Amino acid sequence: MTNAERPASRGRILLAEDDADAAHFVARVLAGRAGFEVVHEADPAAALRRAATEHWDAVLTDVEMPGMTGIELLESLRREAPSLPVAVITAHVSVDNALGALRGRADDFLEKPLHPDQLIASVTALVDRRRAARQLVLAVGAHPDDVEIGAAGALAAHRALGHDIAILTLSRGARGGADHRRAAEAQEAARILGATLYLDDLEDTRISEGDPTISAVSRVIGAVRPAVVYTHSIHDVHQDHRNTHRAVMVAAREIGRVFCFQSPSATVDFRPARYVSIDAQLQAKLAAIDAFASQVEVRAYLEPDLIEATARYWSRFAEGRYAEAFEVIRDRGATPVPGAPPAAAVTHSQAEEAAHAIG
Known part of the structure; x- marks a missing residue:
């Protein structure tokens, strides 16, 4: 299928998440219920490469991932794609994670378990902000x-x-x-x-x-x-x-x-x-x-x-x-x-x- 044959979506979302079950949940909610196109990368380094070379409306990243944390990915994204909205997701809210997200200028900070309505609202706001800017x-x-x-x-x-x-x-x-x-x-x-x-x-x-x-x-x-x-x-x-x-x-x-x-x-x-x-x-x-x-x-x-x-x-x-x-x-x-x-x-x-x- 060529790009032109894809149905129009509400926005293209890059998801960096090493947990396959969590990634499936996010994709099912955002794609199935809200009409977003969700592309999943389990490897944060691969997500960074794609973020820098492809068109995206927002990035969602887990914090705890092997090889590169979500905070490190956020900091790299701010250098590679400074205007790209990023939401950080974590199952373990801590002062270090919160401060890291703030220092990296995260656009949102979400806590697991994710509620579908909250997830959709957050991503919708990120995409709207991106397109307005x-x-x-x-x-x-x-x-x-x-x-x-x-x-x-x-x-x-x-x-x-x-x-x-x-x-x-x-x-x-x-x-x-x-x-x-x-x-x-x-x-x-x-x-x-x-x-x-x-x-x-x-x-x-x-x-x-x-x-x-x-x-x-x-x-x-x-x-x-x-x-x-x-x-x-x-x-x-x-x-x-x-x-x-x-x-x-x-x-x-x-x-x-x-x-x-x-x-x-x-x-x-x-x-x-x-x-x-x-x-x-x-x-x-x-x-x-x-x-x-x-x-x-x-x-x-x-x-x-x-x-x-x-x-x-x-x-x-x-x-x-x-x-x-x-x-x-x-x-x-x-x-x-x-x-x-x-x-x-x-x-x-x-x-x-x-x-x-x-x-």
Whole structure:
């Protein structure tokens, strides 16, 4: 099952617990009764590795575990993922455990035996606090490399601001090569950008504007709950790109910030009104695109000098030497996003000239 095929959950919870019975109880309560996705690790060192490299909404950790105590795990998490909420669970309340949890800035301290209602309430509060304090960003592309070409720089800029990034790729791009290789390339590109990848398996060149596309996008929006969405422009000659745009407009109708990126197949009607300077993110963008080795070998539009030239051109409407351009569908929200706001200084004729030059 791909990430995109998972039903939407109320949040993704990492449980570090060496007691199998206790872990089963927590998972049964949180998953069965409250709708959370619970991933159990008996080894705290393994839990720490996963906490630092995957997307989580909260961590629950027992105190007494072999190899690393829950307090030590908490202290390590504060270094590796300082904004990740952590609740400490113990069967033996002591001054040392309580002080250790306080020093490690635990978000909650729970005593065994756990009461189901108390456990659900604690985890719900942790997840709500996490989501209120951060911005989640989702980029949706029809094929592997679409998002990276159009928005990798902006995504890297979001990441630099501390935002969590997710990429939904709707097809595996089988028309462009072996789907298993393209899927592996997509995973590597996401790793470079620090993004969580949701890889669906819709048919390349036959992505529809209705279902199953709308449902695929809706599932991931339900799981990620993004504040910002990037996707294809409607001004594009590729039918998969246009239909992805239409499906996202339906699925993301309640999202306050929606922007559309430029693809190599965009038409001269592409009309950007937001420009993101990517000087500091250009190398990450090039590295993410280079991860698609099977396509770089055969697609001229993936050549680094062309990517740089396009970014260089759009920089005339932004600060710095390199920029990405986006059409604005909606821009409502209080949290910061990278890039210049829709700028009155950029006239319609300038935008039209730029679109014709790049198109």
